[in-house]
Amino acid sequence: MEPSEEPGPELGPADVNPVFLQQLRELDIPEEAAKQALLQTGNVSAEEAAMYYFNKLENEEEVGDDVQFKMVFVVNMDLGMGIGKVAAQVGHAAVGLYQTLQEKNSWREMAWKWDHSGAKKVVLQGTNAAHLLELQALASSLGLPTHLVQDAGHTQVASGSRTVLGIMGEEQMVNNVTGSLQLL
Known part of the structure; x- marks a missing residue:
């Protein structure tokens, strides 16, 4: 396989082949990890970079140099929702927060880690x-992605009720926002 499938400018030592990068992204390899894999393998091929990436991933015991991430869900206890309703609302918050994480490269990387x-x-x-709302404002001021669920009002609570707040980030940062709250 040729280093580049299209004629183009000479690649420098910090450049990656855009065709190979796209092929790695189609394998759901995060962009920064794909770039690193290409650089480590000398931009030889997407296959070589993918093998490097997956072998490295298998050999890593921890991702992120001891940085741990967590997702928290803060339930609005004032609404008196039943267990099933809370479970459904937390599910909505998880999906919504994960969709929010797709909006920025750095958040996608965080979700992957x-x-x-x-x-x-x-x-x-x-x-x-x-x-x-206070917790969401604090989390946002710290650059943490959030998602606040507002209920449709079909069952136990009024339409527009704010039921669950999802927050994602480095564990220490998230603890700065929610560390004083009790487990459900």
């Missing part, structure tokens, strides 16, 4: 809607 280091999830008790 979180997933490959155990995908820690914690459900906590929040006081009321105002409390969830």
